[in-house]
Amino acid sequence: MSTLDELFVRLREATTPMEIETLQSGIWQLWLTTGEHLLDKHLEAGMRALSAGNYTQAITDFTTLIELQPTYAEGWNKRATAYYLRGEYRASLADIRETLRREPRHFGALSGWASMLRTLADDRGLLRVLVRLEQLCPHWPGIQGQLHELRNRLNESEE
Template structure:
């Protein structure tokens, strides 16, 4: 099912279709596969929504320790670290996501944003190029790629 959704995402051009396919993929990713783990994921997401980042990180850490191959546990903890301003920890966890699910567009986008924030245009471009392979028509992606490529061609000052 996931492979089929990604195949369709690669061909999608309409923003509404891309969003619907993303939603379908997220539905699969947001299932840890065990009631206890699903509950911890839900608790962590609720804490994240309430800006309770420490609690969210605790919930996602439990999830990671219980199911280390479950990519979304790492992704959610990366998000919590990012929102708490702990960028190194967020980068580390986002890379773990991609080890488990190389097509994780949320992690790719997040890594691109963080690399750009840190002044690493090449790193940002690397992750956005991977995202382009998943969905060339991703809204706003081509503009981001063009901006980064132009900036790299022009060089610093």
């Protein structure tokens, strides 16, 4: 089994969508394991609630998980997702920041942050987040085109 650091090294070097997806899947498997039965129960309950569209219950479950294990980045990320789906962008962004404090390479949190910035039409913020994603995986599907388009749009608005 690969360690998280090894998977991230390989992700940075990956060039095909299938290879990138496989490595991301391996990373997610590690992120979705708390190593403690009680914490796993809260994570699973929150993920079931999230899948069922019960965002309030998901937030409650993920909050309990965060309170029990505040250093567990995925608890923060999952709660950020629930807040986002409930339309609470400020709360979601706060949890994304907490996720990235604990795991700066969290491409899921960065991708969610990029989606919100795109919705808010914050091109400068979006560029910063996409550059961070590019550093993790230069061949992330579509990222080079997005960066090119954003840089052109920002350059045109500054002229």
